[in-house]
Amino acid sequence: MKKVILATVIAATVMTGCARQTFIMSPAPQTKTAELNKSQPFFVSGIGQHKTVDAAKLCGGADNVAKVEVQxxxxxxxxxxxxxxxxxxxxxxVFCK
Structure with missing residues (x-):
């Protein structure tokens, strides 16, 4: 029984991976803290689903957006x-200038 649990934990750890998409809008310095740091829920691996974040609204204009990340x-x-x-x-x- 212990071997089955150990094998399940190891398989779950190996199968989970990290992925990050970063969109740099401006090479100018950005704030160290994010204006938005939010977990977005998806179901069934996100098939046919999308979430929208209005970065320009959060930063007070499109020119003030430094970087957007999804991870x-x-x-x-x-x-x-x-x-x-x-x-x-x-x-x-979302990171602002």
């Missing part, structure tokens, strides 16, 4: 594995 963290991947892909969250961040 699947280790915890997000682990939640996805535990729920068999039914719940697959992603982390969204």
């Amino acid at each position: 699947q963290t280790f915890v997000n991947g682990l939640l996805s594995v535990v729920t068999f892909g039914i719940y697959t969250p992603r982390q969204a961040r």
Whole structure:
């Protein structure tokens, strides 16, 4: 029984991965803290779903947006594995100048 649990934990750890998409809008210095740092829920691996973040509105104009990131963290991947892909969250961040 212990071997089965250990094998399941190892498989879950190996199958979860981190992924990050970064969109740099301006090479100018940005704030160190994100204006938005929000977990966005997706279901069934996000098939046919989309979420929208208005970065220009958050930063007070499109010229003030420095960087936008979308990331699947280790915890997000682990939640996805535990729920068999039914719940697959992603982390969204917006950085302003």
